[in-house]
Amino acid sequence: MNIIACIKRVPTTDAEVRFKADASGLETEGLPYMISFYDEIALEQAVLTKEALGGEVTALSLGPASGSKEIRECLAKGADKAVILTDDEWMSSDCRATAKRLAAAIGELDAQLVFMGRVATDRDNAAVGPMCATYLGWACVSGVIEMECGEDKGTAKVETENGIETVEFSLPAVITCNKGLNTPRYAGLKGIMAAKKKPLEEQAPAEADGQAVLSTVSAPPARPEGRIVGTGAEAVPALIDALRNEAQVL
Amino acid sequence: MDAFTQLDFFDTEDQYSEEECMVRDAVRSWVGDRFLPVIAEHFENGTFPSDLIPELAELGVFGPTVPAEYGGAGLNNVSYGLICQELERGDSGLRSFVSVQGSLVMFPILAFGSEEQKSEWLPRLACAEVIGCFGLTEPDFGSNPGGMLTTARRDGDDWILNGRKMWITNGTVSQVAIVWARAEEGIRGFVVPTDLPGFSAPEQKHKWSLRASITSELVLEDVRVPDSMRLPDAVGLKAPLKCLSSARFGIAWGGLGAAYACFDEALSYSKQRIVFDKPLAGFQLAQKKLVDMATEITKGQLLALRLGRLKDEGKVTPNQISMAKRNNVHMALEVARTCRDMLGANGISLEYQVGRHMLNLESVITYEGTHDIHTLAVGHGLTDLPAYR
Numbered sequence: 001m002n003i004i005a006c007i008k009r010v011p012t013t014d015a016e017v018r019f020k021a022d023a024s025g026l027e028t029e030g031l032p033y034m035i036s037f038y039d040e041i042a043l044e045q046a047v048l049t050k051e052a053l054g055g056e057v058t059a060l061s062l063g064p065a066s067g068s069k070e071i072r073e074c075l076a077k078g079a080d081k082a083v084i085l086t087d088d089e090w091m092s093s094d095c096r097a098t099a100k101r102l103a104a105a106i107g108e109l110d111a112q113l114v115f116m117g118r119v120a121t122d123r124d125n126a127a128v129g130p131m132c133a134t135y136l137g138w139a140c141v142s143g144v145i146e147m148e149c150g151e152d153k154g155t156a157k158v159e160t161e162n163g164i165e166t167v168e169f170s171l172p173a174v175i176t177c178n179k180g181l182n183t184p185r186y187a188g189l190k191g192i193m194a195a196k197k198k199p200l201e202e203q204a205p206a207e208a209d210g211q212a213v214l215s216t217v218s219a220p221p222a223r224p225e226g227r228i229v230g231t232g233a234e235a236v237p238a239l240i241d242a243l244r245n246e247a248q249v250l
Numbered sequence: 251m252d253a254f255t256q257l258d259f260f261d262t263e264d265q266y267s268e269e270e271c272m273v274r275d276a277v278r279s280w281v282g283d284r285f286l287p288v289i290a291e292h293f294e295n296g297t298f299p300s301d302l303i304p305e306l307a308e309l310g311v312f313g314p315t316v317p318a319e320y321g322g323a324g325l326n327n328v329s330y331g332l333i334c335q336e337l338e339r340g341d342s343g344l345r346s347f348v349s350v351q352g353s354l355v356m357f358p359i360l361a362f363g364s365e366e367q368k369s370e371w372l373p374r375l376a377c378a379e380v381i382g383c384f385g386l387t388e389p390d391f392g393s394n395p396g397g398m399l400t401t402a403r404r405d406g407d408d409w410i411l412n413g414r415k416m417w418i419t420n421g422t423v424s425q426v427a428i429v430w431a432r433a434e435e436g437i438r439g440f441v442v443p444t445d446l447p448g449f450s451a452p453e454q455k456h457k458w459s460l461r462a463s464i465t466s467e468l469v470l471e472d473v474r475v476p477d478s479m480r481l482p483d484a485v486g487l488k489a490p491l492k493c494l495s496s497a498r499f500g501i502a503w504g505g506l507g508a509a510y511a512c513f514d515e516a517l518s519y520s521k522q523r524i525v526f527d528k529p530l531a532g533f534q535l536a537q538k539k540l541v542d543m544a545t546e547i548t549k550g551q552l553l554a555l556r557l558g559r560l561k562d563e564g565k566v567t568p569n570q571i572s573m574a575k576r577n578n579v580h581m582a583l584e585v586a587r588t589c590r591d592m593l594g595a596n597g598i599s600l601e602y603q604v605g606r607h608m609l610n611l612e613s614v615i616t617y618e619g620t621h622d623i624h625t626l627a628v629g630h631g632l633t634d635l636p637a638y639r
Contacts, residue, residue, distance in 0.1 A: 188276070
């Protein structure tokens with residue numbers, strides 16, 4: 001089975017985010033990157049599925065050619081090959097354009113199962129997975145916390161606000177992965193060495209037409225500093241007074 | 251605990267290959283996720299977190315420079331240094347465990363062993379199916395191992411080993427020991443299974459340093475070993491000293507890891523801790539300490555990097571390793587002491603790392619060649635005049 005894990009390179013969660021002087025976007029110079037948290041889970045699920053059913057895992061990413069470190073990390077963690085759809089403007093690719101370009105590449109790779117993170121930890125859209133499935137005309141299950149998969153169908157559990165849904169799906173399918181589905185493995189040192197010999201292909205992505213374009217970015221307004229109204233039980237009346245009369249939330 | 255930020259004042263990141271960074275980051279993540287949450291409790295209880303050994307093996311930190319055919323990862327020496335650095339950011343006991351298995355057990359088998367010994371032991375040591383220890387130091391012979399009293403007496407096709415070793419990391423939990431003994435022909439090394447009759451390894455307790463590391467005596471009472479257990483290419487004291495050079499290389503990097511951990515904690519603490527209505531880091535005395543430490547750590551970092559590159563080029567000398575071990579461990583101990591001081595009373599609490607690192611480093615500055623012995627080794631190299639006696 002050909003399995004794909006879609007990987008997004010995102011700024012690390014503890015990175016100090018700065019904007020360009022002309023406010024046209026993030027200052028990317030010196031920005032540290034990592035694999036998006038949920039995409040790590042997607043990669044692990046792809047590798048677990050390969051280990052159970054056989055086949056091959058391709059890590060697929062839209063990003064700059066210089067994003068190879070994160071992609072090689074995927075190879076070190078069990079992917080068999082990697083494809084980067086190289087685009088230096090990858091950060092400004094909107095959800096629809098990203099989904100369309102990934103779908104085009106997935107079609108070329110003759111895959112039966114695609115794993116993605118539920119959401120990318122930078123933009124927080126949670127849209128590319130379902131959009132990609134729509135372009136492909138495939139089944140899609142979003143936010144999966146548990147799953148079993150065979151050669152042509154599978155079942156998945158999804159957590160909702162009201163409970164846990166169990167759904168059946170047929171292949172080909174796009175699965176977006178939620179926290180709890182698995183525990184991603186560390187890149188072992190032998191895996192890192194093996195990754196050097198695995199193929200990493202760079203491809204031009206499909207045309208990105210009719211995109212929403214980012215015009216400016218600005219920092220959120222500064223929040224007023226907090227105030228300690230006292231400590232222990234004696235502070236409760238002052239706290240209630242502040243919540244009722246100042247914040248007006250009671 | 252705040253997320254760890256490694257000091258890199260001179261932007262050395264681009265001096266490492268992508269592969270080296272990946273190795274470092276993998277070990278750093280594991281230490282942060284799996285080891286740091288449990289180390290304080292193990293340190294307090296005087297135990298090693300043995301349940302994590304399979305994870306360490308899976309990560310591949312045992313003998314990472316050993317060729318893949320013997321179960322290693324075939325990494326370069328800078329990668330091995332970075333592994334030691336990251337492990338010792340966790341705890342010197344953790345790095346010691348890995349150093350012994352790799353540099354002091356797998357290295358001598360690889361360097362001096364027969365093909366049979368390599369095939370038998372190296373893959374099992376790499377996956378930690380077997381834990382090993384290294385018996386050189388004796389109760390009365392530490393800095394002067396050439397005076398060792400442990401003997402190897404020929405008896406037909408066998409050897410009879412007698413003697414006592416001390417301060418042996420992992421001794422009690424080992425299934426195999428590299429034992430160095432004096433034969434008529436000179437010093438020889440043996441790969442000794444620890445379940446042989448006459449072999450025992452009582453644990454040395456009541457330590458206030460390296461508490462999360464098992465330290466033992468090795469007692470050899472008429473232990474009979476066949477000649478096939480002798481390391482055929484280990485001839486004379488140079489053989490164990492080569493093993494120590496390999497381990498000291500890792501310790502020079504390990505010291506950096508402990509220093510990074512302490513500095514990061516003290517910098518973060520001093521920026522958050524309010525004294526006399528402003529952050530501690532805003533006072534001149536605190537800033538001088540931070541600057542002095544950052545400068546010394548940066549110098550140690552550049553020293554280790556150059557040392558690693560020299561080793562990978564096959565050009566490193568034992569004296570260069572001595573200088574780096576001497577400098578970086580001393581630097582780390584001074585940094586740990588200063589950071590302990592900056593944290594005030596909190597510095598003696600196991601809630602923080604600095605006190606634990608400070609205590610550990612008192613051992614690290616003593617083992618694998620004391621600070622003073624390395625001074626004499628480098629002095630010997632500079633002057634050509636030995637001053638040991």
